[in-house]
Amino acid sequence: MGRTVPTFTNIIDSELATWSKYRRGLRKEDQGVFDDIFRAAKLHLAENFYAMRTIPFESIMMSIAVEQRKLINKLQDRIVRLEGQKAEH
Numbered sequence: 001m002g003r004t005v006p007t008f009t010n011i012i013d014s015e016l017a018t019w020s021k022y023r024r025g026l027r028k029e030d031q032g033v034f035d036d037i038f039r040a041a042k043l044h045l046a047e048n049f050y051a052m053r054t055i056p057f058e059s060i061m062m063s064i065a066v067e068q069r070k071l072i073n074k075l076q077d078r079i080v081r082l083e084g085q086k087a088e089h
Contacts, residue, residue, distance in 0.1 A: 007045075007049070008045045008048045008049040008056075008059075009042065009045060011048075011056045011060075012038065012041050012042060012045075012056075012060060015056065015057055015060060016038050019034075022034075023035075037064055038060075038064075040063060040064045040067035040068070041059075041060040041063040041064055042063075043063065043067060044059075044062075044063035044066065044067075047059075047063070048060070048063060
């Protein structure tokens with residue numbers, strides 16, 4: 001029989017479990033932010049499984065960084081648009 005390869009969802013959930021004490025130590029509002037951060041990693045399950053790094057946390061962090069960068073780009077674009085509208089008035 002072959003060995004079972006865990007899904008990347010299982011890997012993320014396992015990693016998240018190791019951070020449970022840290023999460024509990026956070027203030028309530030920060031716990032929600034913490035949860036959002038790990039949710040971002042789950043947006044890239046296929047890519048992470050495909051890459052299957054030796055240290056899965058590297059893939060988790062890269063997924064989080066990609067989602068953070070996308071948000072920064074979106075906010076920067078919005079600022080540019082709003083500043084352009086303001087200059088027209």
